[in-house]
Amino acid sequence: MPNTGTVVSSVAHVAVLAYAVVGFSSAKPYEPTMESVAVEVLTPSEFDALTKGDRNSKKVADTPKVAAKKVEPVEAEPKPALPEKKENVEATQPPPEPKPPEPAPPEPKKAEAPPPPPEPKPEPKPEPPKQAEAPPPPEPKPAPKQAEAPKPPEKKPEPKKEDPIQKVLDRKPEPKKPERKPEKPQPKFDPTKIASLIDKRDPGRTPQAAAQASDVTTAGVSRGTASQLQLTRSSMLGNMIREQLYNCWNPPVGTEGMRDLMATIEFNLTQQGVLVGQPRLQSSSSNPAFQAFADSAMRAVHSCTQTSRPLRLPPEDYNLWQNVTLDFILPET
Amino acid sequence: MEAAAPVIDMSLWGLFMQAHFVVKFVMVGLILSSVWCWAIIIDKYMLYARTRRNMDRFEKVFWSGQSLEELYRNLAPRQTTSMPALFIAAMREWKRSFEGGSKAVASLQMRIEKVLDVTIQREIERLEGRLLVLATVGSAGPFIGLFGTVWGIMTSFQSIAASKNTSLAVVAPGIAEALFATAIGLFAAIPATIFYNKFSAEVAKQASRLEGFADEFSAILSRQIDERTG
Structure with missing residues (x-):
């Protein structure tokens, strides 16, 4: 008599497990929801020409204005x-x-x-x-x-x-x-x-000057027609190098927000964007986190200038980037 | 350091195979206890149905006016349970007391009641047997499952800490696998608890029915004794 129950129970469990193994063989993945992000593609010169707006200002003007008297x-x-x-x-x-x-x-x-x-x-x-x-x-x-x-x-x-x-x-x-x-x-x-x-302000004061007089600094521009700034070849190269190296850079945990840390690193590159010799640390600091910080920056330079992953820079300007001196500063979050 | 998460088998078998051996042990133990519980449930269900039918039929025959001697002669050779077992036990004691002209009737009433009590105890024991397993699985199953889950989550957090990667794709399989242990625990415990409650009520009902019959039958025998000796 106990056999009946045992047999029935075992058979039922095996059946349920078999069904579960087959039925739940693969979890149904969620539909990937793609979030659309508006992206504006800027050329390096456009990017460098961006004017800084006032974060607190609500006003968006057709032309950028800087508070100026x-x-x-x-x-x-x-x-x-x-x-x-x-x-x-x-x-x-x-x-x-x-x-x-x-x-x-x-x-x-x-x-x-x-x-x-x-x-x-x-x-x-x-x-x-x-x-x-x-x-x-x-x-x-x-x-x-x-x-x-x-x-x-x-x-x-x-x-x-x-x-x-x-x-x-x-x-x-x-x-x-x-x-x-x-x-x-x-x-x-x-x-x-x-x-x-009576206007008590110093008559000899030098009011902030700009191309156009305005009482407020605008938040930004509705149309991207910024006043053109002079973009030098070397500043553009500097931005390209910084962007590529910062992508390889893992600042050490615990240094978030320590914007006073700065590691100046000098290194030489071949025409292919590969490191020659050793990067040299040019700055020092009494901050106890500095050593770890500087090491992480050195690692970033090493890892981004390998033959498998060279720095991609315009070869025609090789004389400008043959020797690079770069300041590593934590980006503003 | 491979950044890409390994492809994870999310089938039940895959989850089971990835689990830590403690979690595996918990899962296997819970599945076996579930098998055992259901075996008991099926057995007990059949036993109680049989006992109820048996009692109904016996009561019908007993109150049909058939002579007790004849009924005893019919039932004695068979192996009996529940009410017929009570009847046989009492009748055997009665027969023995009057066998061979011996008149050991002075405390016959007491002896019959003792015999009935013992038989009732034996019957209830038979009905209640193994019900405690259900109670144990019902109350301990979730805890055992929870233990597997806690252990699994613990180990998966340890591996998260070791791999320094906290993306959900890395965390999720370990937690899913760990929760699987609780799922099995509940799977075993829920039916065990439900049927334990149902069966203990059934046992109480059948026991009171047996006691009722025992009282009535001992009253009948007591009257017979008084008539014969009087």
Whole structure:
């Protein structure tokens, strides 16, 4: 009787195992999902011509801009746009004079609508800088304007108060309005604070120069039309050598982020890109990790300059890369 | 240092052959215990079905009004189990007490009850036999499988550390092979646990049925004794 169970059980297990071995003979591999990566192919000269953008900037412009207050005189022609820059102290003298007539129209409006008050505000700003250099006449002008400006607002709240106080619950917003308006003009025509409005920046300063004046540094360029930089043959060769050697380079574990480590290595190459003699370490450091770091760089030079894997460099420039001195620095991550 | 991962046989047989010998041992042990468990399950299932049918038929005959002497004469030569075994044991004791004119009836009632008790114990033992194997496999199987898995993962991590390559393609086969041990452990333990619970309930039911019959039969015999001696 126990035989029945044993036999049945054994047979069943053998059958299940046989099925499993056949059925699970090969694991079904996952469908390989290819992630598409946008790649832009750049020639070495294009790559070297890339301008550095500002990482924090959100703005992408058609042409790259670097924050600059001053136009580089060599390349750029004087542009009519420049005089509009208010920071340019010398150029802005004439424009403020025609402006004073403009504040006049707001006066009749004040009786009707509150918006005018903002208008006089921006105008006083350009004027104080003038005060430093320009004749005193402008000074009295802003004063009467501002004196007039606060008064009409005071009148307006009064008729309003009668209705809202009865209808609306909040008394607070209304008292504030008259307070605010007088406050704002005050700093402007307070003669003691005039000094604070003067451009205190060193007149002899050298503003950052660029081909084009711009307030911001752009994040990048929507079209790759960077201003062309001079690409020298040797800098291109340097990039080619660095790119190939860095691919063979395994920096030692633990040196990540130690960007102050630098191993300068000099070595000679044959015309085929094969190492001649021994690479020579030209730098030293007190950093305890330096030895391992330098050894890894030496290994990289060795492993990438073998006959089986030579450095691929343009043979016509052999005289430029016959003797190579390269600084190994951990790449920025 | 060959960077390329070797082609890995992912079939079950391949997984088994790649495993560490401890894991292999665990796997083989678990498969054998699974075979054993199922052998017991099949045997017990058949035994309980047979016992139930046997009891049903005997009760039908017993309560059909047939004389006990005649029933005893029918059943005595056969090898009996469960209820008929109880009946035979009690009847044999009864017969012996009245054989050859000897009137050893003073404590006959006590002797019959003792004989019934012993027979019930023997029957329950027969029903329960080897059920403990199921309980053991059911509770220890997953742990044994887990042990194989832990061992396998341990060795695969050691080889990862040795090869200094942590790509998933290198890590995965070792872990798959190790998890296979837990799979076999569960494969053996789950049916063992289920059938252990089912069978222990069945044994309790049949034991109470035997005890019920024993009580009734000893009551009948007790009345007979009193009638004969009285």
